[in-house]
Amino acid sequence: MPSPLLHRALGAAFLMAGASVFAQTQEITLPLREAWFEGQIVHYVSTDISDPGIAKKQGINYVPALANTLKPGMPVERAYKFPNDEQATVLPSIPRPVGGANADATYSPLWVLVMVRWKAGVTPHTLTSEEAVLAAEEKGEVEFTRTKIVANWPVVRARGAALQGVR
Template identity: 45%
Template sequence: MKKFEISKWAAVMLITASLGLTGCASTAPSGISLPLHQAWFNDQVIYYVTTDVSDQEMARAMGVNYAPRLRDAIPNYPKPPRQKTVIERVYAFPNGEQRNIFPSAPTPVGSESTDVAYSPVWLMYAVKWIEPKHAIELTSEDALLDAEAKGWVNIERTNIVVNCPIVPSTYVSH
């Protein structure tokens, strides 16, 4: 008997085509809608979606999946800034003073990214202004860490892990 070999991609295409021909794929939704959020990365506005949160109250408030196992990604030590692991810091402003700050992003966003540090799994750090009346817009991790060094903000690690993939700006309808 002669062996027939097929590449993984060819197999996927064959299965997809056969599902389409048999009507099995017709029960799938034609699209979904997720809230698109803006954040800062290196002085640039980026866009992301949130799909899962390890904190049930936060997940409920955001209308996303509660995923307590995301906490398993938290290292056993306080993760220093700029040390890359599967989990990355995201800086959130619980009082809503400004957009979140991401310390990494796919560059460029999409399938051609060359950024090996990017991960869509984030450990939330809460940022609070020591003197809220002096708050300014911080647009990068460097600016935020500088503000912390100057005593302007307090950064506190939480145990909340979020899955927030950064998406191309082409997802934004104008």
């Protein structure tokens, strides 16, 4: 009968062999979504959301625990979403620059959704920044519905920079 020491050695060898399989780089494709930031189009991936209806509609993960990030002091910013997809979402921040050199310590890929709807009689026009969205609300052109829906939407391409592998 093999000794316990031999069993541990064989187990460690199998674990190391398995680890090398998982260490290999694999490529997957995720759809890039467009958003506006300070008048420019940026791209993000939508992977998780705390709303089951949106999760099913977009084919992403339903993660109810994301709503727990709405506690005071947590890094969650507003994302201005147009529920009928009249235009791309407006984000108030992005990593600067995208990637490992990001110097914006306040950026987070977690967003609480603010639904933006055009008021009756107003001709919709493209809003390309948080300032433009807030100005449209101040003029009475749009109305906001603040939600407790949190989305994980990491920005992966902006201002000519992109994460490795983003095409």
